[in-house]
Amino acid sequence: MVNVESWRKGEPRLSLPSKDMMAAIAATRFGLGARPGEIDAARSDPQGFLTAQIRRDGADKPQDDGEDAATRFAWMRDYQEQRKMERQQKDGAGSATPNPALKDAQRALRDKIDGDFLARARLGANTPAAFRERWALFWANHFTVSSTKQLTSVLIGPFEREAIRPYAFDRFENLLVASSTHPAMLTYLDQAQSIGPDSRAAGNAARRQKSKVGLNENLAREILELHTVGVDAGYKQADVTEFARALTGFSVGRDNEDRAGQFVFRDNAHEPGARTILGRRYGEQDIQQGLSVLKDLAADRRTARHCCAKIARHFVSDTPSPALTARLEKRWMDTGGDLAQVAKALVESPEAWDPTPAKFKTPYEFTLSTWRLIGAEPSAIERLAPILTGLGQKPFSAPSPKGWAEDAQTWASPDGLVKRMQWAQGMAAAVADTTDPNALAVSALGQRLTPPVAKAVSRAETRREAFALLVMSPEFQRR
Amino acid sequence: MTAQMNRRSLLGLASGLGISISFLGTQAFAASEGDLARKKLVVVICRGGMDGLSVSPPVGDADYAALRGSIALKPDQVLKLDDTFGLHPELETVHALALKGEARIAPAIASPDRARSHFEAQDVLETGASGVYGAETGWLNRTLEALAPVRKVEGLSVGATAPLILRGKVQAASWSPGKGVDETARLPTLLQDLYKTDPLLGPAFARGLETETMAQQAMTAMAATPAMNVAAASTPSMGAPASMSPTMANDRQNRAGGEAARKLGSTLGGFMIQPGGPQIAAISLDGFDTHAGQLGQIATRLSYMDAVLDGLHTGLGAEWKNTVVIAVTEFGRTARVNGTGGTDHGTASTGLILGGALKRGGIVGDWPTLKQSALFENRDTAPTLDMRGLFKGVLADHIGVDRTALETKVFPDSAAAKPVTGLV
Numbered sequence: 012m013v014n015v016e017s018w019r020k021g022e023p024r025l026s027l028p029s030k031d032m033m034a035a036i037a038a039t040r041f042g043l044g045a046r047p048g049e050i051d052a053a054r055s056d057p058q059g060f061l062t063a064q065i066r067r068d069g070a071d072k073p074q075d076d077g078e079d080a081a082t083r084f085a086w087m088r089d090y091q092e093q094r095k096m097e098r099q100q101k102d103g104a105g106s107a108t109p110n111p112a113l114k115d116a117q118r119a120l121r122d123k124i125d126g127d128f129l130a131r132a133r134l135g136a137n138t139p140a141a142f143r144e145r146w147a148l149f150w151a152n153h154f155t156v157s158s159t160k161q162l163t164s165v166l167i168g169p170f171e172r173e174a175i176r177p178y179a180f181d182r183f184e185n186l187l188v189a190s191s192t193h194p195a196m197l198t199y200l201d202q203a204q205s206i207g208p209d210s211r212a213a214g215n216a217a218r219r220q221k222s223k224v225g226l227n228e229n230l231a232r233e234i235l236e237l238h239t240v241g242v243d244a245g246y247k248q249a250d251v252t253e254f255a256r257a258l259t260g261f262s263v264g265r266d267n268e269d270r271a272g273q274f275v276f277r278d279n280a281h282e283p284g285a286r287t288i289l290g291r292r293y294g295e296q297d298i299q300q301g302l303s304v305l306k307d308l309a310a311d312r313r314t315a316r317h318c319c320a321k322i323a324r325h326f327v328s329d330t331p332s333p334a335l336t337a338r339l340e341k342r343w344m345d346t347g348g349d350l351a352q353v354a355k356a357l358v359e360s361p362e363a364w365d366p367t368p369a370k371f372k373t374p375y376e377f378t379l380s381t382w383r384l385i386g387a388e389p390s391a392i393e394r395l396a397p398i399l400t401g402l403g404q405k406p407f408s409a410p411s412p413k414g415w416a417e418d419a420q421t422w423a424s425p426d427g428l429v430k431r432m433q434w435a436q437g438m439a440a441a442v443a444d445t446t447d448p449n450a451l452a453v454s455a456l457g458q459r460l461t462p463p464v465a466k467a468v469s470r471a472e473t474r475r476e477a478f479a480l481l482v483m484s485p486e487f488q489r490r
Numbered sequence: 491m492t493a494q495m496n497r498r499s500l501l502g503l504a505s506g507l508g509i510s511i512s513f514l515g516t517q518a519f520a521a522s523e524g525d526l527a528r529k530k531l532v533v534v535i536c537r538g539g540m541d542g543l544s545v546s547p548p549v550g551d552a553d554y555a556a557l558r559g560s561i562a563l564k565p566d567q568v569l570k571l572d573d574t575f576g577l578h579p580e581l582e583t584v585h586a587l588a589l590k591g592e593a594r595i596a597p598a599i600a601s602p603d604r605a606r607s608h609f610e611a612q613d614v615l616e617t618g619a620s621g622v623y624g625a626e627t628g629w630l631n632r633t634l635e636a637l638a639p640v641r642k643v644e645g646l647s648v649g650a651t652a653p654l655i656l657r658g659k660v661q662a663a664s665w666s667p668g669k670g671v672d673e674t675a676r677l678p679t680l681l682q683d684l685y686k687t688d689p690l691l692g693p694a695f696a697r698g699l700e701t702e703t704m705a706q707q708a709m710t711a712m713a714a715t716p717a718m719n720v721a722a723a724s725t726p727s728m729g730a731p732a733s734m735s736p737t738m739a740n741d742r743q744n745r746a747g748g749e750a751a752r753k754l755g756s757t758l759g760g761f762m763i764q765p766g767g768p769q770i771a772a773i774s775l776d777g778f779d780t781h782a783g784q785l786g787q788i789a790t791r792l793s794y795m796d797a798v799l800d801g802l803h804t805g806l807g808a809e810w811k812n813t814v815v816i817a818v819t820e821f822g823r824t825a826r827v828n829g830t831g832g833t834d835h836g837t838a839s840t841g842l843i844l845g846g847a848l849k850r851g852g853i854v855g856d857w858p859t860l861k862q863s864a865l866f867e868n869r870d871t872a873p874t875l876d877m878r879g880l881f882k883g884v885l886a887d888h889i890g891v892d893r894t895a896l897e898t899k900v901f902p903d904s905a906a907a908k909p910v911t912g913l914v
Contacts, residue, residue, distance in 0.1 A: 159777060200781070201781040201782040201830055201832065204782060204829070204830045205829060205830065206829055208829070224829055225828060225829020225830070226828060226829045227781055227782060227828055227829055227830045227832070227834070228828075228834050228835075229781040229782075229834065232606075232607075232834075232835065236607050236609075242605065242607045242609065242610055248606065248867065248869075371690070401650060401666070401668060402650050403649065403650030403651040403666075410537065410776050411537070411538065411608055411609070411776070411779070412608075413608070413609050416651070419690055420652060420657055421651045421652060422651065423652075423690050423691060423694050424647075424650065424651055424652035424664040424694060424698075425652075425661075425662075425663050425664045425665075425694045425695065425696075425697040425698030425701055426649070426650050426663075426664040426665050426666050426668075426698055426701070427650050427651065427652075427664070427694075427698075428691065428694055428695045428698050429668070429671065429695070429698035429699060429701075429702050430650065430666075430668055432671075432677060432678065432681065432695075433668065433669060433671065436672065436675065436677060463684060464684065467680060467683070467684050471680075472676065476675075476676065476677060476680070479677050480677070480680060480681065480684065483677075483681055483684075484684060485684065485685065485688050485691055488691070
């Protein structure tokens with residue numbers, strides 16, 4: 012292996028591996044697994060291959076003709092309204108005949124969710140810019156919205172298209188504001204109904220003796236804990252509550268309003284007065300108050316530290332070197348949270364090119380990389396959803412606002428490995444008979460192909476066995 | 491079916507897969523089993539911050555109705571336990587067991603963490619440490635480690651991913667419903683060879699195959715036992731999740747979810763009564779983060795939990811008398827209803843302690859009441875019982891974990907949490 016010295020002046024003299032090894036790492040660690048020919052394409056300039064994927068106007072959007080959030084919101088509200096009426100009628104008449112139109116509506120909505128997920132997976136399976144896609148997926152997981160709420164479930168696709176992908180290489184502040192004001196987030200974390208206890212809306216409600224009116228602190232807490240400064244930043248319960256008050260008014264337009272299903276600021280629901288959050292005073296009025304808090308949180312060094320540690324853990328290692336995290340953090344702070352620059356710093360960091368693969372692929376990464384291996388894409392949601400669910404990563408259903416776990420301990424479970432093997436066997440039965448397994452192994456892993464794996468593949472009894480061995484090899488399951 | 495036959499057919503299956511069966515520890519087949527080797531412990535982790543005031547509504551507490559407002563349950567809606575407490579109407583199984591003295595509540599239990607962050611609090615619950623980042627392994631795993639010099643005890647988590655509570659030095663099994671391993675294929679053996687030097691994949695894969703072997707056997711055995719009525723569990727669909735999301739749920743799906751939950755519980759029970767099966771198990775249920783519209787959500791979640799417990803009770807059969815089940819959550823929720831018909835992150839919650847091994851008795855720990863002066867930070871149910879004390883008491887009295895190991899290895903820095911004794 013030819014070692015190339017790190018080329019940036021003033022940085023620790025870490026050696027980079029050979030160009031061949033770097034090409035394999037570019038496609039597997041930074042990307043979503045090599046498609047046929049991808050490692051060759053990266054060989055002449057592996058770092059340039061990745062930096063060329065960084066694009067100011069954001070990550071690609073899946074080709075699925077998906078509707079915008081407002082349209083989806085309207086459809087779901089229609090469905091919920093019909094179902095409510097149906098229930099009331101049933102209660103009256105005692106009839107149990109299911110309404111076919113309602114069932115159709117429900118199926119149509121579920122098809123939309125499936126369609127969003129499949130379109131994303133197809134993009135991931137086909138894209139020649141898999142680093143760009145991974146970067147977008149990272150932020151989608153950072154700003155998790157999950158289908159644990161019915162209304163949110165149809166908005167996840169639109170959320171990724173409207174709030175994440177366009178801003179993935181923008182300034183972090185813009186990404187934070189876009190996600191914090193998107194209907195998907197506002198419904199998922201219960202912000203849409205949060206009302207200042209001393210606001211005009213609360214006063215009106217009290218006069219009409221409606222009880223369900225007041226503050227909800229969910230979004231405020233998760234922005235602090237998960238999206239920005241992080242749980243160890245030293246904020247107090249009072250900071251959470253004050254931030255929740257600052258965010259009152261951030262809501263979604265109702266069915267009968269002009270901006271139905273879109274972000275609205277309800278000034279009559281906003282808690283009047285100045286707020287103090289993390290030691291800073293916010294005297295602004297209305298929407299400006301919440302936006303000012305978001306701006307300060309985005310600029311906070313603790314946010315840089317929290318996010319950069321996550322980036323390093325996501326792309327490089329469950330326990331990344333402090334030097335790598337510090338390098339990313341410095342670039343973040345130097346550029347005011349310019350995510351394109353942070354992505355570039357990651358690619359330029361010698362620590363990220365350590366040939367020993369430290370990350371175990373999540374189920375989504377594992378299955379997509381298998382499709383990429385054969386230059387194909389999942390043809391139907393039924394080919395994809397059952398295995399992801401079986402491996403514990405049900406589509407669009409992260410178990411909490413923290414998003415999916417990313418560590419090897421979580422995913423390399425006894426049950427998980429057995430289920431990966433079963434799926435690999437099924438995949439092999441479907442696709443392996445027409446492939447040359449030895450060539451496939453080289454094209455999938457390049458310089459990362461180790462003699463034991465090459466030997467196991469070449470000695471297999473059948474093409475199917477060889478394919479399953481390759482996919483299940485430690486080298487393929489790691490990145 | 492005798493233990494001998496079980497063992498022979500298991501061995502046959504295992505050799506077909508080319509695996510060694512360390513899972514089937516010899517102690518299970520010894521002529522005389524120690525009593526302790528029969529004892530079983532199941533920990534149910536309710537994720538999301540389960541609202542204790544919904545699980546066991548203190549309808550007799552003078553302040554309950556006013557604090558809870560629109561989400562308060564009426565005394566005639568709850569399943570009565572005593573003059574103060576009832577159980578949520580969906581917890582029918584728990585209530586039936588409670589009437590027999592086989593279920594009790596700990597109404598103000600909490601971990602030592604006070605941050606009200608799900609993720610920190612779950613870490614603390616699962617590591618058994620006194621604070622966040624205090625340990626990297628789970629306390630159930632360290633229990634297996636502490637028992638190892640005395641007897642080999644198997645641990646199992648239900649679900650596709652490995653929960654922190656069972657992570658650590660001892661390789662624990664994990665299992666979720668699937669389609670079964672083709673025992674004629676060479677692949678498992680070839681992969682074991684390929685993973686030989688891999689410290690993560692090698693042991694995990696071996697354990698996965700062993701568990702799969704046991705699963706096939708357990709299900710065959712259960713299918714042959716009509717009284718258990720879980721024949722359908724022998725053909726579970728691929729990827730039935732260990733937890734259910736209420737997405738797009740309608741009543742019919744809720745019932746189907748209940749059926750799946752019951753099967754999941756009974757399958758776990760079936761595992762635990764197999765010779766050499768796991769003595770210690772963990773299962774996660776999520777979806778308890780009820781910030782808005784709590785009434786319906788919590789009913790769905792508790793109905794699911796009740797069905798899992800019902801299935802577990804059935805699946806364990808006669809071994810229920812040797813079992814303790816503990817259901818806990820990372821933290822409770824605010825005592826007051828919030829502005830959106832839900833509750834926000836709080837502190838103490840209700841723990842459920844169930845099992846045929848349990849002694850009859852009242853609530854576990856003290857009830858601090860919901861008087862404004864008694865609330866924690868004028869907001870949450872105040873903690874009166876450190877959940878580590880409950881865990882320690884059960885591990886010592888029920889599983890026979892050595893007290894010194896308990897205080898130094900399993901729950902270091904827990905001197906302040908006195909073991910709750912006299913439960914079994």
